Amino acid sequence: MTGAGRGIGLAIVQALVREGYAVVAASRTITGALKELAPDALEMDLGTPEAPEQLVRHALDRHGRIDLLVNNVAGTSTPPGGFLQLDDDAWQHTFTMTLMPTVRTTRAALPSLLEHRGAVVNISSVNARLPQPRLVAQSALKAAVSNLGKALAEEFGGRGLRVNTISPGPVLTDLWTAPGGPGDMFARRAGVPLEDYIDQIPSSIGVSTGQFTRPEEIADLVVFLASGRVANMSGTELVIDGGMLKSV
Structure with a gap:
């Protein structure tokens, strides 16, 4: 589990622990609430190339397998702003913090996930479909996260891997x-x-x-997707936005 320290991530950890999962969680800051829920909480910057593999290796060393990966990392533009306000460094920061942790963590966890016919749940955003000028970089990179989930579902669905995406609106x-x-x-x-x-x-x-939307609602969707109760659901993007997109 990435991006677990607070908000949506912390609610997901809480829900998974309640369902009986042994959660290995990564966050830049390990809060008391996270540490109490998940003793295997690691303080790390998932924007660095080596951290995702370290997270996965820790999970395998401690538990021997990975059945579920939840990618919940997101970095905002620096600074938030419209297209002409963002230089190359701002775009690179958003790319490094929003897309690449999902790519790297999934790549590292994939052998175990395939072996155990596991599941991946990516947390994207309604802004992947509803871009806003102030969030132009974040919207573009969240669209990439959503597309990545569909590509992984297509490539590995025949080997038992289920990959789905949750795209929240304002939480x-x-x-x-x-x-x-x-x-x-x-x-x-x-x-x-x-x-x-x-x-x-x-x-x-x-x-x-x-x-x-309450963080607990996102967490409930993660638990549902992880459960396999609808085993043929893969490559899906579930939007929970209070009706912002409507028919879009």
Whole structure:
């Protein structure tokens, strides 16, 4: 499991542990909550070329096999902004932190996953299909993550590997609730404190239900996809966005 330290990742770890999985989790920062859930929590920067292989090797050394890989790493543009605001370094950073950890971790885990007819779940984003100017690099690289999942499902489906993608819309994490984040930006535009505006944000950005997705909802989808209860589901992208995409 990558990107496990907080938010969506931490909720996924919690759900998998509850289902009886022995979770090996990687994060840049090992929080107390993560360490309590997953004793096999490793502090590492998955943007470095060697870290994904180290994570997989640790999992194999500790447990002997890998049945499920959840790729949840994402790096934002530096700085977030439109196309003309991003130089080569910003694009390279987003590429290195958003796509390559998924590529490298999957490549390292693939032999064990194939041997045990396992599953891969990639966490992409609604922005893979609904790009936004402020997130132009992130949107492009999340589209690559979604496409990669379909390519892997096509190449390895005949050998028993199931690969699926979850693409969330806005999820109620500290990305939206912390000062300085996009939620704070929307609140300042509306001229009200963030704590008074947070519940209005989903409707203001086109979420039909008027609600944020909860991290636990993403985690429940991961558990479902990992379970094999619908064993012939592979190459699928499940969107959970409160209706932002609608028929797109």
